[in-house]
Amino acid sequence: MRRYTKAGWASIGSMVFLAVLALCGAWTGTAWGEESGVKVSGEVQHDLAISLRGDGVVANMVSYRLSLSGELGGAGWATPGSVYISIKGDYDLQSESGKLVDLDEAYVDLYFSGADLRLGQQAVSWGTAYGLNPTSYVNPMPNPTSSPGGAGIAGIAGAGGLELAGLPVPAVSATIYPSWGDVGLVAVLNPRLQGVPVPEDVQAGIIQEVAYEVVRQKNIPPQAVTPSADHFSAEPPESLTDRLEYAARVGTRTGNWDLYLSGFRGWEDHPVLWVSMMPLIDSSTGYLTGVRVDPNAAYRKVTKAGFAASCTWGPYTLWGEASYAWPDRVPELDDPNNITFSSNEPYWQAVLGGDRTFGDAGDVYLMAEYIYYSNGSLLVPYQFVPGKSEARHYVVGTARWQPAQDHQLEVSGIYCMNDGSYVAMPRYTYQLSQSTSLWFGLALPGGDEETDFGGLSDARSATVGVKLAF
C-alpha cells in the first residue's frame, strides 16, 4: 500500500483546491457573473517538464489565476469607472514549493472627461516591442530563467505567445488625453524590489568562487578565508519618500506611426553586488593569517530616458524601442580593493523588430527581433568577469503555423550573437475544446557551458501542459 508523505498530502490538497477553484470559477463565471454585472474569469494550468538529460521530472507545476471585475457608475458614484482584482498562485509538486494565494492586481479605475486614473496594485505596461520592453520601467521583470524545466526560458523568446509581464506594484497612474495623443504619469508608492532574486545557491556559489580566488591570489590555505555570510543581503529603502518612484510618458499617433518619449526615476530591480576583503593580521607577528570575505549588496536608484515607436508598412508591423540608464553612483563599486559584480557605468537597452502574416489570415506568422544590451547578459544582471561589461547582441525569432482550427505548430528561438549559444523551442498546441488546450513542447538550449544559453543545459527538457480557461 502506498504511503503518502505530509508533503504528498499537501500536493494532493493543492490540486484538489485548484480543481474546486476551477469548478467554482466556471460556475460563478456563467451563473453569477453575468447576472450581477461582475465578470468572473480565470484559468488553471498544469505543466510537467521532463529532463532530456535523464534527470527525470524537473518541474510539475500547477498554477491558477482568478479575477473579478465590475463597473462603477451607479447612483453613488460621481464618475464612471471600474474595479478589478485578481489573485494567482502556483505550486510545484516536484520541489513541493510555491505560493497558493498571492495578490496579483487590485485597482480602481476612474474616468474623467480628459483623463483616466488608476489607483492600486497594478502593472503599467509601456513599450512597443514584443517580449522585452526597455521602456517598461515601472514593474520589476521576473527572471525568465527562474522557472524550472525550461518553462521560463520559453518566455525569453515569447514562445507560446508569452510576453514577459512585470510584477504589479502599488501605484497611482494617470493618463491625460489631449487631442494629439496621451500623457501618462505614474507614481509608485512602494516598489517591489528584488523582483528578480538571485537564487541562494547561486549566491553561495559566487561567494565560494571569491574565496577560491582569494586563496589563489594570497597563497593562503582555504581555511584561512572566512566568508562573513553565505549570501548577499540588501535592505530595501525604509522611508516612504525614499521608496517613491516616478515615471512619465508622452505619446502621439501620426499617420501610421505610434511614437513615445518616456522617463523614469526610481529603483533598479536588482541590488548591486560586491565583495570586500578584510585582511586578518596577527598583531604579534604582523603576518597575514587570513582574509575575511564580506558579501555586500545595495539597492540603488536609476534615471532612465527612452523612446519607443511602431508603425505599419504594407503587411509588416515594425517596432523599435530603446532606453538609456544613468545609475546613481555606488562608491564601493569603484574601489579597486573590492571584487565587484555590478558597475556604475550608464547602459543602453534596445529592441528592433517586425512581424508579418503570410497567406490567408491565419496561415503563417513570422516575427524577428534584434536585442541589444550594453551592460552584459540578458539573463544575468551581474558581471563575473573583471573589467567593463561586454555588450551583448541577440536575435529572437518566432514562426507559427495553424494548419487547422484546433492545431498550431510553432518554433521560437533566441540566439546570442556574441557566443553562438541559443535556445530553440518547438511547440505543438491542440485546442481540445473551447476552454481547454493541451500542448507539447521542447526547450533546447545549445552552446558551450560558459556561454549565455549553453549554461542552461540543465533546462533541456520536454514539457506537456494543459490549460482550462473559464
Place this chain on the structure above:
Amino acid sequence: MVRCEMRQVALMGIVACVLLAVMFAAAWAPLPSGRAGAADLTAEQILDRIESTTMLTGSGSATIELITENKRGQQRSNKLKVYRSKAADGTEKQLLEYLSPADVAGTKLLSITGGGQESQIWLFMPALGRERRIAGTETRSKFMGTDFTYEEISGGSAYKDDYKAEKLKDEDLDGRNCYVLRLTPTKESDYAFVKMWVWRDEFIPLKIEFYNKDGKVRKVLSNSDLKKNSKGKWEPSTIEMSDVAAGTKTIIKILEMSGEPVSDEYFTVRYLRRR
C-alpha cells in the same frame, strides 16, 4: 496570443461586412416594393436595390455570436460587441470587443479605414495591458477559421461591380417569393458563377450559391431567422456560410442590434485601454 491576434483581424473584416449588409438593411427605407411594384425590374435594377441596403452611411452597434464548425461538427463560439461609425468623408471606424470565450474576453480591436488614409489597426490584449499597432491581413481571400471572404459578404455593390447579372425564373424559398439571379464574374474570380435568391418584398438576399469551374456548388450562404426590428424593417438574425467542399461552416447570429449613433469616444486608443 498572436494566433488570437490574427483571428481577431480576420473576424474584424467579417464582422464589418456582415454588419454593413445586415445593419443597414435594417435601416433601409423600402422603395415601393412587393410583387406589383417590382415586377418589371431588370437584374441590374435588383442588384441596385440590394446595393442600396449597403450604401447607407451611419453608425450603430451590435452583439453577435460567431460560430465556426469543423468537418467533424465541432463548434467554436466567439461572442462579440461591435461598434461602428462612418463619417461623411468616408472614414469608417469600428471597435470590436470580445465578450467570450474567457481566454479572449476583454480583447479589443480598433480599426480606422477610408477617408483617403491608410488603414490603422490597434489591438488591445488585457493580459499584455497595452495596445499594439498591427498591420491588416495581406490577402482579402479566405479568412482563418471561417468560411467567409470579403467578396462573398460584401453585399450588392461588389456583385454589381464585379459580376454580370442575368435574371432567371422566380422561385419560392421557404415560403418567400424570390427573384433568382445568375451572376457571372467579369473579373478574375474563384467562381464560375453565383446564383442568388433575393426576397422580392424586401430585397434581401436569402441564399447565395457559389459554383466552381466544374459547375458544382462550392459554398452556400444563407440569411435566415428574418425578424422585424423595432422600426418595422426586416433583418436576418442568422447568417450561415457553408463550405460544401471542405465540410465546414461559419454561423453568425445577431443577438442585439441598434442603429443608434455611437459616440466617437469608442473609437479611440483611450477606450481600448479601459477594462
